[in-house]
Amino acid sequence: MSARDEQGEQMSDQQLHDELITLLLAGHETTATAISWAFYWLHKQPETLEKLRHELDNLGHSPEPMEISKLPYLNAVCNEALRISPGVLLTSPREVREPVQLMGYQLQPGTRVYGCIYLTHYREDLYPNPNQFRPERFLEKQYSLYEFFPFGGGARRCIGEALAMFEMKLVLATVLKNYQLVLADHQTVIPKRRGVVIAPANGVKMHLHRRR
Numbered sequence: 001m002s003a004r005d006e007q008g009e010q011m012s013d014q015q016l017h018d019e020l021i022t023l024l025l026a027g028h029e030t031t032a033t034a035i036s037w038a039f040y041w042l043h044k045q046p047e048t049l050e051k052l053r054h055e056l057d058n059l060g061h062s063p064e065p066m067e068i069s070k071l072p073y074l075n076a077v078c079n080e081a082l083r084i085s086p087g088v089l090l091t092s093p094r095e096v097r098e099p100v101q102l103m104g105y106q107l108q109p110g111t112r113v114y115g116c117i118y119l120t121h122y123r124e125d126l127y128p129n130p131n132q133f134r135p136e137r138f139l140e141k142q143y144s145l146y147e148f149f150p151f152g153g154g155a156r157r158c159i160g161e162a163l164a165m166f167e168m169k170l171v172l173a174t175v176l177k178n179y180q181l182v183l184a185d186h187q188t189v190i191p192k193r194r195g196v197v198i199a200p201a202n203g204v205k206m207h208l209h210r211r212r
């Protein structure tokens with residue numbers, strides 16, 4: 001509220017309102033949903049959870065946040081959760097400015113083009129057994145920006161990517177280090193559109209116990 005631009009102008013109430021809505025929808029809802037999906041997939045697959053726990057248990061008692069953010073298996077788990085359950089299915093639209101040929105399609109000015117994150121993340125040639133949650137694929141292969149793009153790409157890619165990844169890792173590591181979680185029911189969670197994101201239809205209900 002106290003920020004001033006180069007001309008000494010402050011933001012209007014409308015601009016402040018828009019900033020807050022952006023943080024709430026683009027920033028909070030997306031990251032919170034990604035964390036819910038990660039908890040869900042990890043607890044559907046105990047062997048994956050065990051591998052992650054092993055990595056986390058090798059950290060000291062109160063690890064530095066930067067140390068947590070560099071853990072390779074935790075990074076792979078976050079990537080795989082964002083691959084298999086991308087909260088945002090499509091990139092923002094790009095508008096064609098001049099006639100262009102794209103993969104055999106002739107596109108005219110004014111046409112809107114979207115990148116489909118979901119379909120790319122389920123391509124069998126890139127991700128064998130795409131329905132399987134397997135963080136190891138991110139340790140075995142370096143995916144390109146055109147193969148894995150949960151945060152979109154190019155000049156308009158998500159500005160919150162680094163914050164979101166950092167937040168996901170710190171929340172997962174802190175909760176899993178201190179608590180034992182169990183899925184309250186073992187039914188497959190259905191993805192459902194909720195505002196701007198695709199979220200677990202009824203949340204991910206879990207029981208929580210403190211770890212000794």
Ligand code: HEM
Nearest residue numbers: 026027030031034088091092151152153156157158160164
């Ligand atoms: C897991 C969490 C998140 C996911 C999956 C996500 C995903 C995306 C995607 C797919 C786009 C469209 C990019 C494109 O069209 O190329 C986008 C744009 C954007 N995101 Fe995120 N996002 C996340 C977290 C955040 C956070 C934490 C913030 C802010 C603190 C944020 C702010 C924005 C903004 C402002 C844009 C619009 C950028 C522009 O049009 O120039 N997002 N996000």
